[in-house]
Amino acid sequence: MAHIGIVGGGIIGCATALHLLDRxxxxxxxxxxxxxxxxxxxxxxILAAPEIDPIARPGMLLSAPGWLLDPLGPLTxxxxxxxxxxxxxxxxxLSSRPAQVEQSRQALTFLMQTAATDHAAMAKMAGIxxxxxxxxxxxxxxxxxxxxxxxxxxxxxxxxxxxYDIEKxxxxxxxxxxxxxxxxxxxxxxxxxxxxFEYPLTFLRRLQASIRERAVFIDAAVSSIAWNDQGIxxxxxAQNTHRFDKIVVAAGVWSxxxxxxxxxxxxxxxxxxxxxxxxxxxxxxxxxxxxxEHGFVATPFENxxxxxxxxxxxxxxxxxxxxRAAAMxxxxxxxxxxxxxxxxxxWMGRRPSTPDSIPVIGLHPGDQRIACAFGHGxxxxxxxxxxxxxxxxxxxxQVSPELDAFSIRRFQ
Ligand SMILES: Cc1cc2nc3c(=O)[nH]c(=O)nc-3n(C[C@H](O)[C@H](O)[C@H](O)COP(=O)(O)OP(=O)(O)OC[C@H]3O[C@@H](n4cnc5c(N)ncnc54)[C@H](O)[C@@H]3O)c2cc1C
Numbered sequence: 001m002a003h004i005g006i007v008g009g010g011i012i013g014c015a016t017a018l019h020l021l022d023r024x025x026x027x028x029x030x031x032x033x034x035x036x037x038x039x040x041x042x043x044x045x046i047l048a049a050p051e052i053d054p055i056a057r058p059g060m061l062l063s064a065p066g067w068l069l070d071p072l073g074p075l076t077x078x079x080x081x082x083x084x085x086x087x088x089x090x091x092x093x094l095s096s097r098p099a100q101v102e103q104s105r106q107a108l109t110f111l112m113q114t115a116a117t118d119h120a121a122m123a124k125m126a127g128i129x130x131x132x133x134x135x136x137x138x139x140x141x142x143x144x145x146x147x148x149x150x151x152x153x154x155x156x157x158x159x160x161x162x163x164y165d166i167e168k169x170x171x172x173x174x175x176x177x178x179x180x181x182x183x184x185x186x187x188x189x190x191x192x193x194x195x196x197f198e199y200p201l202t203f204l205r206r207l208q209a210s211i212r213e214r215a216v217f218i219d220a221a222v223s224s225i226a227w228n229d230q231g232i233x234x235x236x237x238a239q240n241t242h243r244f245d246k247i248v249v250a251a252g253v254w255s256x257x258x259x260x261x262x263x264x265x266x267x268x269x270x271x272x273x274x275x276x277x278x279x280x281x282x283x284x285x286x287x288x289x290x291x292x293e294h295g296f297v298a299t300p301f302e303n304x305x306x307x308x309x310x311x312x313x314x315x316x317x318x319x320x321x322x323x324r325a326a327a328m329x330x331x332x333x334x335x336x337x338x339x340x341x342x343x344x345x346x347w348m349g350r351r352p353s354t355p356d357s358i359p360v361i362g363l364h365p366g367d368q369r370i371a372c373a374f375g376h377g378x379x380x381x382x383x384x385x386x387x388x389x390x391x392x393x394x395x396x397x398q399v400s401p402e403l404d405a406f407s408i409r410r411f412q
Contacts, residue, residue, distance in 0.1 A: 005244035008251035011040035015388035032221035050193035054104035054357035056095040072327035074295025078314035091355035107405040118385035126210040135287040137194035147187040164193035183335040253352035255374035275308020276344035320348040353377035361406040
């Protein structure tokens with residue numbers, strides 16, 4: 001058994017740690033901001049197993065120009081960051097070609113097919129239960145034509161994945177299921193394949209607590225990684241050195257700089273998202289509701305409601321623009337008039353995204369002791385347990401051919 005260091009204690013790093021502990025390895029997680037609020041904490045809390053479509057696809061490109069005209073709309077680019085984003089955006093456009101879309105869809109289908117069962121297995125490893133509810137989710141539409149198109153597409157995706165129902169609903173039936181939707185809309189699609197986590201912060205802290213019982217958790221920022229025949233050395237900003245037999249880079253969007261030091265190039269940029277969380281809200285929803293035409297979702301947690309989403313392409317450290325969170329609350333009031341105007345907590349998070357929506361899961365092409373596990377974009381919570389399992393398999397020499405699609409080789 002090996003001593004394995006994991007850089008990053010977000011959902012991907014923690015899921016990987018649990019799988020490696022389960023296989024009997026000695027594990028050390030190095031996290032620079034253990035009490036922080038990264039994407040793994042502030043996300044919408046949805047197990048989005050039906051989502052097998054990459055973001056770059058022809059229909060999305062048709063909507064993009066209109067969205068970009070609205071600075072507070074579903075998609076925006078911080079123009080001063082454009083020069084550094086150009087290589088990613090170019091590859092994003094190329095990824096929307098039909099052959100590439102199909103390749104990405106197949107790769108995501110491979111991961112999504114086991115996402116729910118992998119989560120159940122990981123919960124056992126962490127000794128937790130009651131962390132997820134089989135809620136399904138509603139997507140509501142402004143026109144019947146948009147609803148019908150989405151229904152046909154979700155049905156096709158459900159056939160690929162199997163095992164759950166899709167229903168086409170008129171507005172009255174949607175309102176019967178989620179009474180707070182008293183505003184105007186044309187209809188909805190109910191997708192049974194979605195599930196809702198208890199609360200992303202609680203879920204991550206429960207995983208971290210379980211890891212702390214059996215592994216070492218170091219509060220430190222990794223500044224460099226070096227390797228030789230004896231092992232891998234990880235150096236922290238405090239100038240401490242930790243030696244491991246193997247390491248996993250799972251540092252979200254910050255993985256890009258770390259793997260560059262290991263001689264690897266990756267197109268990894270930040271799709272930033274915003275949301276507002278209301279505690280003890282006056283409005284309750286029976287399940288997550290997607291406002292897809294406007295690029296956001298509202299998720300009900302036990303005594304909270306979270307409203308947010310959207311995409312802002314920007315460097316990770318560019319200042320946040322919380323007017324984006326307010327814009328989504330305002331839009332939601334068209335459908336849920338009772339949603340409070342104020343009183344919630346606003347948050348901005350960084351989705352670590354590749355241009356083809358395919359995460360990087362694989363070993364360093366030049367050194368099998370180094371694994372990459374990042375770039376999960378909009379789906380990291382959903383795909384965390386599956387990623388952890390695959391990384392543990394790869395270190396055990398169990399290579400499945402489907403994993404080729406996730407290799408960092410595609411960016412070299
Ligand atoms: C608004 C929004 C809504 C979302 N909703 C969903 C959803 O409903 N379902 C879903 O599946 N996904 C969702 N996502 C996506 C999901 O949150 C991310 O894909 C996932 O959290 C990425 O996890 P991660 O561990 O790779 O990265 P992160 O959460 O960013 O964690 C990386 C960790 O690495 C640490 N780190 C970085 N650099 C270093 C270093 N040098 N040394 C030590 N530590 C370091 C950071 O401090 C951080 O804790 C959403 C994202 C956003 C922004």
